[in-house]
Amino acid sequence: MGTTDITARIHGIISRMSPTGAAVGSPADRLVEDLGYDSVTFLELAVALEEEFDLTALDDDQATDLTTVAQVEALVIGTAEPSAPPA
Amino acid sequence: MTAMVTLPSPRDLYDRWESQQWSVARVEVGRDASRWETLRPVTRRELLVALAELEIGEVCVTQTLSSLVDHSPTEEDRIYLCTQLADEGRHVQFFKQYLLGPVGVDPAELEQPDSELSLLSAYGQIFEPVLRDATRRVRESGGDPAVWHAGVVQYHLVTEGVIAAPSLKRLREFVRAVGGLAALEEGLSNVARDETRHLTYGQTAARRGVQNGFAEVIGQTYLGALEQAVEVLVNPGRKAVTPVIRAALAHHAGQLDEQWSVARNRMLRQLALIGLDALRDEAERAWERAFTRAFAVYEQRWDAPHPVPKAAGLGLLTPRAHV
Ligand SMILES: [Fe+2]
Numbered sequence: 001m002g003t004t005d006i007t008a009r010i011h012g013i014i015s016r017m018s019p020t021g022a023a024v025g026s027p028a029d030r031l032v033e034d035l036g037y038d039s040v041t042f043l044e045l046a047v048a049l050e051e052e053f054d055l056t057a058l059d060d061d062q063a064t065d066l067t068t069v070a071q072v073e074a075l076v077i078g079t080a081e082p083s084a085p086p087a
Numbered sequence: 088m089t090a091m092v093t094l095p096s097p098r099d100l101y102d103r104w105e106s107q108q109w110s111v112a113r114v115e116v117g118r119d120a121s122r123w124e125t126l127r128p129v130t131r132r133e134l135l136v137a138l139a140e141l142e143i144g145e146v147c148v149t150q151t152l153s154s155l156v157d158h159s160p161t162e163e164d165r166i167y168l169c170t171q172l173a174d175e176g177r178h179v180q181f182f183k184q185y186l187l188g189p190v191g192v193d194p195a196e197l198e199q200p201d202s203e204l205s206l207l208s209a210y211g212q213i214f215e216p217v218l219r220d221a222t223r224r225v226r227e228s229g230g231d232p233a234v235w236h237a238g239v240v241q242y243h244l245v246t247e248g249v250i251a252a253p254s255l256k257r258l259r260e261f262v263r264a265v266g267g268l269a270a271l272e273e274g275l276s277n278v279a280r281d282e283t284r285h286l287t288y289g290q291t292a293a294r295r296g297v298q299n300g301f302a303e304v305i306g307q308t309y310l311g312a313l314e315q316a317v318e319v320l321v322n323p324g325r326k327a328v329t330p331v332i333r334a335a336l337a338h339h340a341g342q343l344d345e346q347w348s349v350a351r352n353r354m355l356r357q358l359a360l361i362g363l364d365a366l367r368d369e370a371e372r373a374w375e376r377a378f379t380r381a382f383a384v385y386e387q388r389w390d391a392p393h394p395v396p397k398a399a400g401l402g403l404l405t406p407r408a409h410v
């Protein structure tokens with residue numbers, strides 16, 4: 001599966017789970033300031049991404065700061081299983 | 088020696104009770120129903136488990152308080168404790184109506200001791216037997232004052248002070264963060280106000296007990312209860328949400344640590360308030376040991392570390408609730 005497809009799925013999940021219903025406009029969008037995420041929805045998003053992309057074991061050097069959509073993309077694309085099921 | 092903070096008398100607490108009345112019916116729990124339909128799975132689950140835990144705890148304290156009422160040391164204590172019994176009954180009604188109403192829980196889930204919700208309740212599985220035993224002994228001893236004071240420690244200081252109050256505080260913050268649950272916010276705020284009177288009574292009664300020759304039994308009961316109180320807080324029987332995404336793990340573990348840190352501070356503050364600050368070091372050691380043990384039980388049960396030690400091990404968290 002191409003990176004573009006994964007990116008589109010990530011954007012879809014982030015947009016769908018945004019508490020304000022805001023859609024991802026660009027990778028530079030910030031989860032909290034632009035998309036309305038808070039501590040509760042951030043945890044929901046993390047769990048949804050883990051399930052969707054089968055993120056069961058992430059690298060030890062993964063980022064600990066997930067502020068923007070681009071950082072989420074980098075985390076998922078860098079670690080998603082190649083066999084992740086299509087949406 | 089510094090002067091001790093003045094605590095209200097049972098009579099003062101009775102007067103507060105008269106002026107702080109509320110009714111479950113007026114909270115109108117049904118107004119939260121539409122919000123529950125839109126909650127996402129993790130949030131829904133966390134809220135459901137926390138509410139069921141409180142409901143199970145409230146049923147237990149309602150069923151066990153009467154032996155402390157019957158054997159009150161003074162009439163003033165008895166009259167205050169009667170108000171508390173009424174409060175606990177009201178709390179059961181609130182949580183029950185809320186769970187059966189907007190949350191949509193099946194009544195059998197609440198009533199059957201082997202239902203999934205009952206088995207998930209750390210309080211029900213771990214501490215309820217301790218409290219039932221302590222209050223039964225008050226009755227069996229015919230109200231022996233030492234046994235009565237041990238009962239107040241298990242009931243007011245440990246169950247209400249160390250276990251319930253920090254959970255209630257965290258739940259209220261979580262509910263505010265979720266948003267759109269006005270009836271739950273209002274009900275929890277009413278319950279918290281009642282519980283403040285209850286904890287205060289426990290401190291008043293225990294301090295008086297310490298001054299009247301029951302320091303040994305009060306101190307030893309308190310220290311002895313900490314291991315199980317911590318086990319309830321950690322709840323090794325329930326698999327905790329453990330995100331693999333580090334930013335989420337750090338955040339989630341930080342919130343748990345914050346709640347436990349509130350419990351720890353309260354545990355130590357109560358000790359000072361009742362005049363047993365000399366036991367502080369011993370209490371801190373018992374607290375640390377209890378966390379080490381609860382985390383080991385968790386890891387053995389789930390074959391994975393609890394999110395808090397996991398986050399600490401990855402350098403994502405410096406725990407404040409234990410060392
Ligand atoms: Fe209560």
Ligand SMILES: [Fe+2]
Pocket residue numbers: 148175247281282285
């Ligand atoms: Fe209470």
